[in-house]
Amino acid sequence: xxxxxxxxxxxxxxxxxxxxxxxxxxxxxxxxxxxxxxxxxxxxxxxxxxxxxxxxxxxxxxxxxxxxxxxxxxxxxxxxxxxxxxxxxxxxxxxxxxxxxxx
Amino acid sequence: xxxxxxxxxxxxxxxxxxxxxxxxxxxxxxxxxxxxxxxxxxxxxxxxxxxxxxxxxxxxxxxxxxxxxxxxxxxxxxxxxxxxxxxxxxxxxxxxxxxxxxxxxxxxxxxxxxxxxxxxxxxxxxxxxxxxxxxxxxxxxxxxxxxxxxxxxxxxxxxxxxxxxxxxxxxxxxxxxxxxxxxxxxxxxxxxxxxxxxxxxxxxxxxxxxxxxxxxxxxxxxxxxxxxxxxxxxxxxxxxxxxxxxxxxxxxxxxxxxxxxxxxxxxxxxxxxxxxxxxxxxxxxxxxxxxxxxxxxxxxxxxxxxxxxxxxxxxxxxxxxxxxxxxxxxxxxxxxxxxxxxxxxxxxxxxxxxxxxxxxxxxxxxxxxxxxxxxxxxxxxxxxxxxxxxxxxxxxxxxxxxxxxxxxxxxxxxxxxxxxxxxxxxxxxxxxxxxxxxxxxxxxxxxxxxxxxxxxxxxxxxxxxxxxxxxxxxxxxxxxxxxxxxxxxxxxxxxxxxxxxxxxxxxxxxxxxxxxxxxxxxxxxxxxxxxxxxxxxxxxxxxxxxxxxxxxxxxxxxxxxxxxxxxxxxxxxxx
Numbered sequence: 200x201x202x203x204x205x206x207x208x209x210x211x212x213x214x215x216x217x218x219x220x221x222x223x224x225x226x227x228x229x230x231x232x233x234x235x236x237x238x239x240x241x242x243x244x245x246x247x248x249x250x251x252x253x254x255x256x257x258x259x260x261x262x263x264x265x266x267x268x269x270x271x272x273x274x275x276x277x278x279x280x281x282x283x284x285x286x287x288x289x290x291x292x293x294x295x296x297x298x299x300x301x302x
Numbered sequence: 303x304x305x306x307x308x309x310x311x312x313x314x315x316x317x318x319x320x321x322x323x324x325x326x327x328x329x330x331x332x333x334x335x336x337x338x339x340x341x342x343x344x345x346x347x348x349x350x351x352x353x354x355x356x357x358x359x360x361x362x363x364x365x366x367x368x369x370x371x372x373x374x375x376x377x378x379x380x381x382x383x384x385x386x387x388x389x390x391x392x393x394x395x396x397x398x399x400x401x402x403x404x405x406x407x408x409x410x411x412x413x414x415x416x417x418x419x420x421x422x423x424x425x426x427x428x429x430x431x432x433x434x435x436x437x438x439x440x441x442x443x444x445x446x447x448x449x450x451x452x453x454x455x456x457x458x459x460x461x462x463x464x465x466x467x468x469x470x471x472x473x474x475x476x477x478x479x480x481x482x483x484x485x486x487x488x489x490x491x492x493x494x495x496x497x498x499x500x501x502x503x504x505x506x507x508x509x510x511x512x513x514x515x516x517x518x519x520x521x522x523x524x525x526x527x528x529x530x531x532x533x534x535x536x537x538x539x540x541x542x543x544x545x546x547x548x549x550x551x552x553x554x555x556x557x558x559x560x561x562x563x564x565x566x567x568x569x570x571x572x573x574x575x576x577x578x579x580x581x582x583x584x585x586x587x588x589x590x591x592x593x594x595x596x597x598x599x600x601x602x603x604x605x606x607x608x609x610x611x612x613x614x615x616x617x618x619x620x621x622x623x624x625x626x627x628x629x630x631x632x633x634x635x636x637x638x639x640x641x642x643x644x645x646x647x648x649x650x651x652x653x654x655x656x657x658x659x660x661x662x663x664x665x666x667x668x669x670x671x672x673x674x675x676x677x678x679x680x681x682x683x684x685x686x687x688x689x690x691x692x693x694x695x696x697x698x699x700x701x702x703x704x705x706x707x708x709x710x711x712x713x714x715x716x717x718x719x720x721x722x723x724x725x726x727x728x729x730x731x732x733x734x735x736x737x738x739x740x741x742x743x744x745x746x747x748x749x750x751x752x753x754x755x756x757x758x759x760x761x762x763x764x765x766x767x768x769x770x771x772x773x774x775x776x777x778x779x780x781x782x783x784x785x786x787x788x789x790x791x792x793x794x795x796x797x798x799x800x801x802x803x804x805x806x807x808x809x810x811x812x813x814x815x816x817x818x819x820x821x822x823x824x825x826x827x828x829x830x831x832x833x834x835x836x837x838x839x840x841x842x843x844x845x846x847x848x849x850x851x852x853x854x855x856x857x858x859x860x861x862x863x864x865x866x867x868x869x870x871x872x873x874x875x876x877x
Contacts, residue, residue, distance in 0.1 A: 200508075200515035200552075200632055200649045220351045220360045221422035221514075221521045222459070222799065236799075240631045241521070242552075259636060260512040260547060262526050263551035268639040270631060279438070281627050283638045290638055292623060299418035300364065301623040302428075302562025302618075 208254035215246035229253040247272045310738040319346035327357025329684025330496035331444040332702035340449035346452045348868045350461040353445045361628040363437035371427040376400035390549035391688030393869035402700035413443045417687035438628040471678035473719040474541035485731045491713040499659030499685035500524030517546040528809035531854045536668040536676040538688040541820035541833045543656035544663040550650035554630035565609040594830035610650035619645040661685040681705040715865035739793040757782040766850035769831040776822045817857035
């Protein structure tokens with residue numbers, strides 16, 4: 200379980216590094232964020248939700264069944280869009296932040 | 303001794319406040335809000351990460367599981383917790399927080415938490431004590447409420463390492479910054495410890511790359527327990543560990559599936575198996591019973607075990623996808639990645655490694671009726687506070703409120719904090735700076751952590767031994783943990799993150815040491831899996847319907863047995 204940050208997409212805002220509950224994300228000399236301690240990620244997805252440009256890929260480690268598929272999010276006011284990318288296929292799920300879980 | 307010059311060294315910085323809150327998670331944030339709403343006292347929250355997403359609620363939470371639904375009462379809540387915890391609870395503490403559960407829930411709703419309601423505007427229940435929410439954003443909402451309070455100062459990126467103890471009272475804490483080379487000495491008239499419990503004591507389910515894909519926050523490393531232990535505070539019930547029953551690999555919650563779509567636990571032969579393991583007819587199986595049954599089914603060769611979800615409707619499957627995104631997105635990712643959702647495949651389940659966590663089990667500080675520890679001026683709330691299991695999120699909020707009000711009352715009668723001698727402060731800074739001076743030794747941080755987790759797994763009742771302990775094995779564990787405590791003094795920090803890791807390892811070693819003593823002390827089996835003693839496999843109500851408490855004195859763990867505190871008792875410490 201971990202994340203990887205797309206350096207090309209990162210806009211140097213530093214928000215992911217700020218919220219990571221483990222302090223695992225740091226910014227390099229160009230202020231681009233990267234995960235310095237990938238094995239220490241809890242998988243909480245706090246960083247994803249901060250990223251306005253969808254630069255953070257959240258994936259399952261191969262040791263827990265990961266096969267290369269990843270997830271990222273985009274925030275749109277009351278909605279949070281979750282994108283799961285499997286090769287060229289992209290699944291989108293949207294949760295309404297104001298709506299409660301049914302289960 | 304001549305100290306070698308070194309690049310890194312911390313410099314002391316002195317701060318003063320009225321009430322110091324150690325840890326800005328669920329309980330800590332609510333304590334701060336309570337103080338701000340009831341007084342003009344200055345509050346300082348020291349948080350090692352950032353309060354927006356720190357603590358157990360980082361990813362969100364699936365439901366509120368401690369709420370008094372219509373037909374239930376605070377009294378029935380106490381009875382339920384008492385039964386589930388086999389009688390070893392502080393009935394007084396559970397009762398006082400139970401009376402506040404609904405009121406703190408309403409406050410969460412006012413902060414903006416979505417709670418599912420029916421047409422009449424009443425909360426929809428998910429069982430006797432549960433209500434349905436969208437808990438994805440719960441921590442940012444709490445953090446926002448704290449940030450709006452003017453007299454609350456938040457120090458993000460500060461790790462507290464020990465209390466300032468003067469005689470029998472706590473008057474602040476020491477810590478260091480994770481951003482600048484600063485060593486903090488924070489004086490306070492009262493301290494509220496809300497650091498959370500301890501994960502990472504035992505070898506985890508996924509010991510490799512995904513080692514932190516665990517149930518409890520891997521960043522909760524028992525700092526609050528360890529600081530209390532080192533300061534000589536009395537601790538209770540550490541032997542009542544908590545082990546969760548979770549979805550395999552992702553270690554995501556099972557309750558959402560079990561309660562949400564009424565899925566049953568089945569073995570690989572398709573048989574329902576839980577009832578065969580001592581569940582009384584008509585009764586609901588307790589968490590340890592469901593876990594124990596799963597461990598035994600696997601041992602008998604009838605594993606893997608599953609939650610039977612095959613055949614749920616498309617709508618239910620979509621509902622589960624969304625529910626998991628809001629609290630454990632790895633599970634939804636797994637379903638989509640495998641192209642097999644819960645409607646097509648049953649969900650495999652497994653028990654986690656044991657944790658020490660007072661929000662689910664009863665382990666933590668021994669408190670008076672107002673959440674004050676045996677050290678004057680030190681209060682505790684949330685997962686670090688003992689005696690009140692199954693308090694979950696809302697119980698932590700309620701306890702945070704109780705501790706805050708008690709701390710306020712305490713500082714009202716306080717006659718001031720005495721400043722420390724400069725030499726004392728310097729000695730404490732030097733001790734921490736030593737880790738920057740240590741030469742690289744044979745063992746690095748990861749090796750010591752792995753060694754601790756392996757010892758605890760094999761000799762103190764981890765996953766590999768089916769959670770069972772015995773005196774002979776515990777004694778080996780005690781010896782090894784002692785050796786690792788020695789080794790930990792030689793660890794070298796190259797930067798502030800390393801310094802944090804070293805403290806997290808040392809704190810966990812202290813918790814292990816006391817946990818082992820507690821496990822050895824309880825000469826019966828009170829709880830399946832949580833505390834299962836091979837030497838004494840039965841429950842013994844005649845001798846052991848008692849709390850196992852401890853105090854750390856001169857390097858030794860002293861065990862004390864105490865009688866059960868009843869619901870309407872007013873419990874005070876005797877000094």
